[in-house]
Amino acid sequence: xxxxxxxxxxxxxxxxxHQVRYEQLSFWRNPQSAFFTFVFPVxxxxxxxxxxxGAGHSSYFYGLSALQYYVPxxxxxxxxxxxxxxxAIVLATRRQDGILKRIRATPLPAWAYFLGLLGxxxxxxxxxxxxxxxxxxxxxxxxxxxxxxxxxxLVLGAACFCALGVAVASLIRxxxxxxxVVQLVLFPLVxxxxxxxxxxxxxxNQVTGVLPVRPLNQALLGPFAExxxxxxxxxxxxxxxxxxxxxxxxxxxxxxxxxE
Amino acid sequence: xxxxxxxxxxxxxxRPGRPPAVTVAGLRKSYGAVAAVRGVSFxxxxxxxxxxxxxxxxxxxxxxxxxxxxxxxxAGQADVLGFDPGDxxxxxxxxxxxxxxxxxxxVEPYLTVRETIARxxxxxxxxxxxxxxxxxxxxxxxxxxxxxxxxxxxxxRLDLALGLVGHxxxxxxxxxxxxxxxxxxxxxxxxxxxxxxxxxxILLTTHYMDxxxxxxxxxxxxSDGRIVAEGTPATIGGRDHAMARxxxxxxxxxxxxxxxxxxxxxxxxxxxxxxxxxxxxxxxxTGWALGHGTVLAGLTVDQPSLEDIYLxxxxxxxxxxxxxxx
Numbered sequence: 309x310x311x312x313x314x315x316x317x318x319x320x321x322x323x324x325x326h327q328v329r330y331e332q333l334s335f336w337r338n339p340q341s342a343f344f345t346f347v348f349p350v351x352x353x354x355x356x357x358x359x360x361x362g363a364g365h366s367s368y369f370y371g372l373s374a375l376q377y378y379v380p381x382x383x384x385x386x387x388x389x390x391x392x393x394x395x396a397i398v399l400a401t402r403r404q405d406g407i408l409k410r411i412r413a414t415p416l417p418a419w420a421y422f423l424g425l426l427g428x429x430x431x432x433x434x435x436x437x438x439x440x441x442x443x444x445x446x447x448x449x450x451x452x453x454x455x456x457x458x459x460x461x462l463v464l465g466a467a468c469f470c471a472l473g474v475a476v477a478s479l480i481r482x483x484x485x486x487x488x489v490v491q492l493v494l495f496p497l498v499x500x501x502x503x504x505x506x507x508x509x510x511x512x513n514q515v516t517g518v519l520p521v522r523p524l525n526q527a528l529l530g531p532f533a534e535x536x537x538x539x540x541x542x543x544x545x546x547x548x549x550x551x552x553x554x555x556x557x558x559x560x561x562x563x564x565x566x567x568e
Numbered sequence: 569x570x571x572x573x574x575x576x577x578x579x580x581x582x583r584p585g586r587p588p589a590v591t592v593a594g595l596r597k598s599y600g601a602v603a604a605v606r607g608v609s610f611x612x613x614x615x616x617x618x619x620x621x622x623x624x625x626x627x628x629x630x631x632x633x634x635x636x637x638x639x640x641x642x643a644g645q646a647d648v649l650g651f652d653p654g655d656x657x658x659x660x661x662x663x664x665x666x667x668x669x670x671x672x673x674x675v676e677p678y679l680t681v682r683e684t685i686a687r688x689x690x691x692x693x694x695x696x697x698x699x700x701x702x703x704x705x706x707x708x709x710x711x712x713x714x715x716x717x718x719x720x721x722x723x724x725r726l727d728l729a730l731g732l733v734g735h736x737x738x739x740x741x742x743x744x745x746x747x748x749x750x751x752x753x754x755x756x757x758x759x760x761x762x763x764x765x766x767x768x769x770i771l772l773t774t775h776y777m778d779x780x781x782x783x784x785x786x787x788x789x790x791s792d793g794r795i796v797a798e799g800t801p802a803t804i805g806g807r808d809h810a811m812a813r814x815x816x817x818x819x820x821x822x823x824x825x826x827x828x829x830x831x832x833x834x835x836x837x838x839x840x841x842x843x844x845x846x847x848x849x850x851x852x853x854t855g856w857a858l859g860h861g862t863v864l865a866g867l868t869v870d871q872p873s874l875e876d877i878y879l880x881x882x883x884x885x886x887x888x889x890x891x892x893x894x
Contacts, residue, residue: 323690323691326687326690330679330683330687333678333679333683334676334678334679337678337679337714338677338678402676405674406670406672406673406674407674407675407676409638409670409674410670410674410675410727410730412638413636413638413663413668413670414663414688414691414692414730414734415660415661415663415664415691415692415693415734416691417660564638565672
């Protein structure tokens with residue numbers, strides 16, 4: 309007979325919610341993360357709004373007005389910042405500071421830790437997107453109609469870029485290098501994916517169409533501005549990148565500040 | 569296989585024949601060509617404080633990290649509260665019952681003290697109340713402060729709070745008072761003794777002799793990845809059988825050879841007389857002094873301190889081969 313001390317297993321969903329709450333608390337109190345990942349896209353869309361306010365539809369923006377084009381692409385870049393950049397930098401820093409090791413010392417399961425981070429990133433992304441849409445509305449951009457397609461694109465995009473953020477954090481060796489590495493990968497990719505300027509090169513669009521950033525832009529542009537629904541092909545590409553990021557993260561993620 | 573336990577008011581009571589809280593046998597671990605732990609064996613009984621004492625780089629932390637489940641062992645057995653710490657499948661169940669205070673301070677900067685402790689409390693099935701933990705570690709005045717505004721010593725106390733909040737049966741403390749000022753150390757010792765009194769088993773590492781002396785029920789001296797002595801603070805290394813040492817300043821005009829007993833000259837004109845029977849030896853020496861109309865200035869009698877024993881143990885094992893200190 310084994311007598312067991314009775315200890316109630318905390319319900320797993322409650323545990324994930326517990327994590328989301330404290331990640332939120334940590335995030336909003338950190339002026340640096342709150343500014344760069346959260347305020348930055350809102351500032352950009354406000355500047356674009358002031359610049360392109362009143363500009364008509366043009367073929368350069370695929371028959372859309374400039375702001376109709378920028379609201380979804382800046383929304384996409386806010387998801388990148390809130391998920392990919394934030395996670396890669398935060399996790400690399402927490403690992404170097406020994407905070408991840410300390411988490412590993414508790415009974416909190418790894419999946420609950422990561423689901424908590426994912427939930428946190430989705431919350432930050434969602435608030436950012438709502439603010440960006442609201443700024444767009446102020447400058448006369450009509451509200452989107454296909455909210456279900458937007459929600460799916462946002463959640464899948466957030467999950468994909470979270471997975472990629474964790475993957476990059478697994479490959480970065482020290483936290484000082486993290487912001488540089490993250491931007492080095494992200495900035496050119498964002499640029500050639502048409503986030504800040506529409507790209508009219510068919511070849512380039514084919515290449516970036518199978519990389520992670522452009523598919524999220526496209527999956528949001530459709531339901532936001534063109535009244536189309538689910539962009540299945542783009543969503544499939546995002547899913548594939550999410551799986552790749554997840555596999556790298558599972559195989560390579562370290563909790564310990566020093567390699568064994 | 570879980571140990572047989574019964575609970576009374578939530579306190580785990582020992583039953584006769586209860587297996588040890590920790591059993592380690594033939595533990596080995598190498599990093600590449602460097603053997604950090606080479607065949608370490610010891611047991612820790614429920615309810616006691618066991619100290620692993622050794623110089624930096626002796627293998628204390630590696631041994632502890634294997635038991636905490638952070639590192640895989642190369643060989644040997646390890647049993648912690650009936651669990652194999654290397655078994656990932658039972659890792660969560662084991663971590664619900666142990667508390668860890670690691671050597672490096674690691675706490676997130678933007679939460680308050682209370683929030684940090686409340687967050688970790690949520691990870692355990694039967695945590696201590698947050699307010700109780702805060703007052704246990706003496707951070708009541710800082711409960712609402714952000715972690716980044718705490719002093720180094722306060723951060724360490726917060727780290728200790730995180731080790732305690734899960735109400736662990738077994739607490740691992742890796743050099744718990746390194747960097748503390750003397751009064752903070754006394755307070756930490758009181759806290760640790762109090763935890764033992766409340767039934768917590770404690771396995772700690774330290775390189776402070778006085779800490780082992782003040783806290784440990786039993787201790788093992790580890791040097792170069794091996795245990796070189798094991799016992800209680802009073803008996804380790806044959807300390808209880810060692811010769812007493814009578815020390816005094818040699819009276820002016822006399823040579824050590826003039827004394828009635830063999831004496832070793834020391835610093836500043838002092839001499840040391842080793843004595844198996846200090847009562848008799850003292851009588852002979854003081855009789856000699858009175859007979860010559862002189863005094864034995866600065867006369868002291870002592871047993872070898874734990875530090876003397878420790879230095880002897882760690883020196884002799886280090887002498888066998890060159891040890892590089894990281």
